[in-house]
Amino acid sequence: MIPAIGSSLFDPSIAQTRAPSASEGMAQAAKPQPVGGASDFSQVLSRVMVDAVDSVKSGEATSIQGVSGKASTQAVVEAVMGAERTLQTAVAVRDKAVAAYMELSRMQI
Numbered sequence: 421m422i423p424a425i426g427s428s429l430f431d432p433s434i435a436q437t438r439a440p441s442a443s444e445g446m447a448q449a450a451k452p453q454p455v456g457g458a459s460d461f462s463q464v465l466s467r468v469m470v471d472a473v474d475s476v477k478s479g480e481a482t483s484i485q486g487v488s489g490k491a492s493t494q495a496v497v498e499a500v501m502g503a504e505r506t507l508q509t510a511v512a513v514r515d516k517a518v519a520a521y522m523e524l525s526r527m528q529i
Contacts, residue, residue: 472506479503 486496
């Protein structure tokens, strides 16, 4: 049975609360939040680059262990694929940074 409107299922306390408006939600989302305790972009970028170098080094070390028979083929493939993804990401970020620099250099002052 479907209850009638205004029946005992209506909870007046729910009606008193309101959802944040779209502009309030956007204002909260626009507030800058530090990532991993970093306070500026250069620290974040530095940490990402250190992680990328560590990933590539790990892939190389696992490859060497695989050649010497100390690591399984699956471990070698996973490490190399991870290093390859990291390298592709670094190249994509570099390309975007160069494109942004070129865009800025073409702007008229």
